[in-house]
Amino acid sequence: MPKAYDPHAMEAALYQMWLDKGYFKPRTVPDREPFCIIMPPPNVTGELHLGHALTATVEDTLIRWHRMLGDPTLWVPGVDHAGIATQNVVEKQLAKEGMSRHDLGREAFVERVWKWVGQIRNRIVLQHMRLGVSCDWDHEIFTLDDGPQRAVRETFVRLYNEGLIYKGKRIVNWCPRCMTAISDLEVEHEETQGHLWYVRYPLLDDADHPTNEYVTVATTRPETIVGDVAVAVNPDDQRWKSIIGRKALLPIIERHIPIVADDAVATDFGTGAVKVTPGHDPTDFDIGARHNLPIIVAMNTDATMNEEAGPYNGLDRFQTRELIVKDLDRLGLLDHVEDHTLSVGHCERCDTIVEPLVSEQWFVKTQPLAEPAIEVVRSGQIQIIPRSFERTYMHWMENIRDWCISRQLWWGHRIPVWYCGNGHVIASVDDPTQCATCGSNELAQDPDVLDTWFSSGLWPFSTLGWPEQTPDLNNWYPTSVLETGYDILFFWVARMIMLSLFDTGKIPFRHVYLHGLIRDAEGRKMTKSRGNVVDPLVITEKYGTDAVRFTLATSGTPGNDFRLFDEKLERSRNFANKLWNASRFVIQSMGGERVSLPNESLIDSADARRDWPLEDRWIVSRTQATAAEVNKLLTDFQLNAAGGVLYDFIWNEYCDWYLEMAKVRLKDSDKSPLPILAYVLQASLRLLHPIMPFVTETVWQHLRDNVEGLEEALIIADYPLGGETDAEADADVELLIDVVRAIRNIRAERQVDAGRFVEAYVVADTAREMLDAAAPLVEALARVRPFHVVATPADAPSDQVASAVLDKAQVILPLAGLIDLDAERARVQKQLDEAQAHVNRISGKLNNGDFRAKAPASVIAREEESLTAAQSRLAALQQRMSELG
RNA sequence: GGGCGAUUAGCUCAGUUGGUUAGAGCGUCUCGCUUACACCGAGAAGGUCGAAGGUUCGAGUCCUUCAUCGCCCACCA
Numbered sequence: 001m002p003k004a005y006d007p008h009a010m011e012a013a014l015y016q017m018w019l020d021k022g023y024f025k026p027r028t029v030p031d032r033e034p035f036c037i038i039m040p041p042p043n044v045t046g047e048l049h050l051g052h053a054l055t056a057t058v059e060d061t062l063i064r065w066h067r068m069l070g071d072p073t074l075w076v077p078g079v080d081h082a083g084i085a086t087q088n089v090v091e092k093q094l095a096k097e098g099m100s101r102h103d104l105g106r107e108a109f110v111e112r113v114w115k116w117v118g119q120i121r122n123r124i125v126l127q128h129m130r131l132g133v134s135c136d137w138d139h140e141i142f143t144l145d146d147g148p149q150r151a152v153r154e155t156f157v158r159l160y161n162e163g164l165i166y167k168g169k170r171i172v173n174w175c176p177r178c179m180t181a182i183s184d185l186e187v188e189h190e191e192t193q194g195h196l197w198y199v200r201y202p203l204l205d206d207a208d209h210p211t212n213e214y215v216t217v218a219t220t221r222p223e224t225i226v227g228d229v230a231v232a233v234n235p236d237d238q239r240w241k242s243i244i245g246r247k248a249l250l251p252i253i254e255r256h257i258p259i260v261a262d263d264a265v266a267t268d269f270g271t272g273a274v275k276v277t278p279g280h281d282p283t284d285f286d287i288g289a290r291h292n293l294p295i296i297v298a299m300n301t302d303a304t305m306n307e308e309a310g311p312y313n314g315l316d317r318f319q320t321r322e323l324i325v326k327d328l329d330r331l332g333l334l335d336h337v338e339d340h341t342l343s344v345g346h347c348e349r350c351d352t353i354v355e356p357l358v359s360e361q362w363f364v365k366t367q368p369l370a371e372p373a374i375e376v377v378r379s380g381q382i383q384i385i386p387r388s389f390e391r392t393y394m395h396w397m398e399n400i401r402d403w404c405i406s407r408q409l410w411w412g413h414r415i416p417v418w419y420c421g422n423g424h425v426i427a428s429v430d431d432p433t434q435c436a437t438c439g440s441n442e443l444a445q446d447p448d449v450l451d452t453w454f455s456s457g458l459w460p461f462s463t464l465g466w467p468e469q470t471p472d473l474n475n476w477y478p479t480s481v482l483e484t485g486y487d488i489l490f491f492w493v494a495r496m497i498m499l500s501l502f503d504t505g506k507i508p509f510r511h512v513y514l515h516g517l518i519r520d521a522e523g524r525k526m527t528k529s530r531g532n533v534v535d536p537l538v539i540t541e542k543y544g545t546d547a548v549r550f551t552l553a554t555s556g557t558p559g560n561d562f563r564l565f566d567e568k569l570e571r572s573r574n575f576a577n578k579l580w581n582a583s584r585f586v587i588q589s590m591g592g593e594r595v596s597l598p599n600e601s602l603i604d605s606a607d608a609r610r611d612w613p614l615e616d617r618w619i620v621s622r623t624q625a626t627a628a629e630v631n632k633l634l635t636d637f638q639l640n641a642a643g644g645v646l647y648d649f650i651w652n653e654y655c656d657w658y659l660e661m662a663k664v665r666l667k668d669s670d671k672s673p674l675p676i677l678a679y680v681l682q683a684s685l686r687l688l689h690p691i692m693p694f695v696t697e698t699v700w701q702h703l704r705d706n707v708e709g710l711e712e713a714l715i716i717a718d719y720p721l722g723g724e725t726d727a728e729a730d731a732d733v734e735l736l737i738d739v740v741r742a743i744r745n746i747r748a749e750r751q752v753d754a755g756r757f758v759e760a761y762v763v764a765d766t767a768r769e770m771l772d773a774a775a776p777l778v779e780a781l782a783r784v785r786p787f788h789v790v791a792t793p794a795d796a797p798s799d800q801v802a803s804a805v806l807d808k809a810q811v812i813l814p815l816a817g818l819i820d821l822d823a824e825r826a827r828v829q830k831q832l833d834e835a836q837a838h839v840n841r842i843s844g845k846l847n848n849g850d851f852r853a854k855a856p857a858s859v860i861a862r863e864e865e866s867l868t869a870a871q872s873r874l875a876a877l878q879q880r881m882s883e884l885g
Numbered sequence: 886g887g888g889c890g891a892u893u894a895g896c897u898c899a900g901u902u903g904g905u906u907a908g909a910g911c912g913u914c915u916c917g918c919u920u921a922c923a924c925c926g927a928g929a930a931g932g933u934c935g936a937a938g939g940u941u942c943g944a945g946u947c948c949u950u951c952a953u954c955g956c957c958c959a960c961c962a
Contacts, residue, residue: 004924171960189959196962219962232962266961274962283960342962356960387901388889392957395888399958490958521897523955555898560890561955563897567911574924585921636901644899644909656926663920741928748916748928755918783918838906850942859904859943866905 005580007544043082048127053536068719075135151462176303198335218270235261412449457495460508521565546692554643617729628722761796
C-alpha cells in the first residue's frame with residue numbers, strides 16, 4: 001500500500017467491479033421494507049454541476065446505507081429532454097449555420113435534436129459515474145421514452161376528461177425570443193429602474209367631441225397605449241367620480257374608450273386613473289373581463305408591433321416606447337415623467353423581457369389538484385426536510401394559480417389533442433384515425449408541446465411503468481425519498497405531489513429532502529457569467545471523489561446554502577488519507593499473518609468483554625455507540641452530523657488514542673491488539689462507506705487478504721447497528737486520557753524536552769487500580785517513567801513539582817530545575833479561579849429552592865455529582881496553593 | 886405588500902424535544918522524540934451565541950420588538 005492515498009489509482013476499477021458484479025441491482029429481501037429513490041433527471045444538454053453532485057452524494061449515501069442494512073434498494077437514474085433548453089441549444093447551432101428551425105421544418109428539426117441528444121446523452125451518465133453513484137443503470141430512463149410518453153398522454157387525457165385541463169384565450173407570459181408562452185414560475189422578476197409616464201387622455205362630450213378636460217393616467221409601458229380599451233378609476237375616488245361613464249379619446253389611435261369604475265384600481269398610486277389594456281396586462285385583463293371590454297393584442301409573437309399599433313406597425317416594442325413618448329409630448333399630452341422602480345419579468349431560460357399578452361393556450365386547473373396535495377403534507381404522510389419548507393409549500397399551494405402547460409415549441413411531448421375539419425376536439429392516448437363525433441378523418445394534431453415540468457411531474461411513477469401495473473410499480477411505489485434543491489420545490493416537487501395523487505391516488509414519496517444552494521467562497525451564487533462556477537469533475541480530479549462527497553455531505557444542513565472552497569476539500573482529502581494510513585498501519589502490523597476478528601458474542605456483550613484490556617473494552621464500546629449514533633442520524637437525514645461523528649471517531653478516538661495505545665501491546669505480543677484493531681477498522685469502513693465509498697472499499701479489499709470472514713465486497717457488507725456500550729470502560733479511559741493530557745500540558749508549558757522521560761505521580765482514590773494497570777499506556781503516551789500511582793498527595797513529592805488537579809485525580813510532576821515558582825503559582829491560581837467559579841455556579845443553582853423544587857430529579861442529581869467533583873478539585877488546588885506558599 | 890431564512894471563535898459552519906464549564910475544521914502561537922500518516926503529532930490562545938425586553942428554577946435554544954444581510958411569493962398601472 002502506497003504511503004499516501006491515491007484516489008485515481010482505484011476509483012475507476014472499483015466502480016467497474018461493482019458494476020460487473022451487479023451490486024447496483026435491486027435484491028429482493030423478504031420482510032424488509034423496500035427503499036427506492038428516483039433520481040431527479042438532469043437536462044440532457046447539461047453538464048453535471050455541483051447541485052447534481054450534491055444530489056448524487058446524498059442519494060447514494062442513503063442508497064448504500066439501506067443496501068448495507070439489507071433492504072431491497074432501487075435507485076432509478078434518468079435524463080430530462082428539457083424542452084426549451086434543448087431546443088435553444090440546437091437552434092443556436094442552426095443559427096451558426098445561418099438557419100432557423102423554420103428552414104428545416106418541424107420534422108427535420110426534431111430529427112436533428114434527436115441526433116444531438118444521441119451524441120451527448122451519455123455524457124451526463126459518465127459524469128455521474130465518476131461520483132460513484134450506485135444506481136441501477138438498467139433502469140435508466142429518458143422523459144421521451146415510450147413509457148413516460150404514454151404516461152404523459154394518459155395523464156393529459158384523464159385531466160382533460162375530468163375538466164381539469166382546458167384551452168382558453170388568457171393572458172400569459174410570452175417570451176418573444178423563445179416565441180412561446182411560459183408559466184408564471186418560469187418568469188424571473190427583477191427590480192429595474194424605469195419611468196412612470198403621465199399621459200393626458202382628452203375627455204369626450206356627449207356628442208363624442210373632444211373637450212378641454214383630460215383624465216391623466218400613469219403608465220410604465222407607454223407602447224401598450226395602442227391596446228387601451230378603457231380608463232378605470234376606483235368607484236370611491238372622489239376626484240374621478242364625476243367622469244365615470246364618460247368617454248375618453250385614446251391618443252394616437254383616436255379610439256373612443258369608456259371610463260369605468262373598478263375596485264382593482266388603487267387610489268394612492270399615480271393619478272388614481274389607470275389605462276386599461278386587457279391584451280397586455282394581467283390586472284387589466286381581469287378588469288376587461290368584468291366590464292366586457294374588447295381585447296386588443298397589439299404585438300406579434302416576436303414583440304414587434306402589429307397593425308393594431310397604427311403608425312408603429314412593424315416596430316420593436318422598445319423603439320415604439322421611445323417614439324410614442326415623443327409623439328405624445330409633441331401632441332402636448334405628456335403631462336410629466338417620473339423615475340420609477342418596477343419589477344420586470346424575464347424569461348428564465350434566455351433572460352429576455354417577458355411580454356404579458358393574451359393568447360390561446362392550454363391550462364391545468366390546479367386548485368382541485370392542490371387540495372389533496374396540501375392534505376398529504378399537513379397530515380405528515382409526506383414529510384419535507386427541513387420542516388420550515390412545509391410552510392412555503394402550503395403558502396404556494398393555497399394560493400396556486402392555473403398552470404399554463406402549452407409551449408409553442410417543437411421539442412417535447414406533443415399535446416395529445418386533435419381537431420377535425422368540423423371543429424371537433426379529440427383528446428386521445430392513442431393517435432386517432434377518425435373523429436369520434438362526426439367520423440371525419442381529416443384530423444390535425446395540436447401543434448404545441450407540453451411544459452417540460454408536466455412530464456417531470458409524473459416522474460416518480462412514469463419511470464416505474466405507470467399506467468401499467470408493473471412489478472416495479474408494485475414493488476417500489478410510493479418511493480422513499482425525493483432529494484432536490486429547494487429552488488425547484490414549486491416547479492417540480494409540488495407538481496409531482498399533485499399529479500401523483502391524481503393519477504395513482506398515492507403519494508409519490510414519503511420524504512422530500514431539500515438541499516441548499518452551493519455558493520462560492522465569497523457566498524456568491526455560482527453563475528457562468530460571473531465565471532465562479534466550480535466543476536465537480538475538476539475538484540474530483542484534484543481531491544478525489546470521496547473528498548468531494550464527504551465535503552458535500554458534511555458542509556451544510558438541509559435547506560441552507562453553504563459555501564464551497566478548497567480548505568474544506570483539503571480537510572476531506574486529509575480525512576481519507578488519515579483513514580488510509582491508519583489502515584496501512586494496521587495491515588502492516590499484521591505482517592502477513594491472517595487475523596480472526598473477535599467472536600461476535602463478545603463484541604455484543606459488555607459483560608463478556610470484562611476481562612479484556614481496558615483500551616480494547618473502551619474502543620469497542622465507542623464503536624458500538626458510534627454505530628448506533630450514525631444510524632440514528634442517517635434515519636433523521638442528518639448526513640452532516642453522521643459524517644462529523646465518523647470523522648471524530650475515526651480520527652480522534654481510533655487514530656489518536658486507540659492506535660497509539662495499541663502500539664504498546666504490539667511491541668510485546670503477550671496479548672495482541674490486532675483483532676481489535678482489525679475489528680474497529682472494518683467496522684469504521686462499513687460505517688463510512690456510504691459517504692466515502694472508494695477509499696473504504698479499497699482498504700476493505702486489502703484488509704480481506706489479512707482478516708478472516710469479511711464479505712467479498714464492502715458495498716454489500718452488513719451495516720453495523722451498534723450494540724452494548726461499556727460505561728465503566730468509557731469513564732476509565734476518559735480519566736486516563738485526562739491524565740495523559742495533563743502530563744503533556746505540563747511538559748509543554750515547562751518546556752520539557754519532547755524526547756525526555758520524566759517521573760510522574762498520580763494521586764487517585766477509586767481509580768488507583770485502573771491507573772496502575774494502565775501504567776504502560778501512560779508511560780508511552782505521556783513519555784513518563786517511572787509512573788507512580790499513589791493514594792494521597794502526601795505520598796508524592798511537593799517540592800519542585802508542577803501539578804494539575806483533575807476531578808478524580810491529581811497529576812504531580814517532579815521537575816527539579818524546571819520549576820519557576822511564580823509561574824507555577826500563576827498556573828495553579830488560574831485553575832483555582834476556574835474551579836472556584838465553577839463551584840459557585842453549581843452551588844448557587846443547588847441553593848436555589850425553586851431549582852430543587854422544579855427541576856427534574858436527574859438534573860439535580862447530576863448537578864450534585866458535579867458539585868462534589870468540583871469541590872474536591874477546589875480543595876486539592878487550595879492545598880497545592882498553600883504548599884507553594 | 887406578504888412569507889421565510891441567516892446573524893455563534895479571525896474565517897467557514899455545527900449545536901433537533903431549554904439542563905454539565907457552547908463545539909469542529911481552517912487560520913494563529915509554541916514544540917515535535919516516535920514501527921501509519923507533515924494530506925502528520927502534542928500543547929495553547931481565541932466566543933457577554935446581532936441588540937433590547939420577556940417567559941422559565943434554568944435560554945445559543947421558546948416569545949415580542951428592533952437592526953443588518955439574503956431568499957421566495959405577489960396583478961398596484
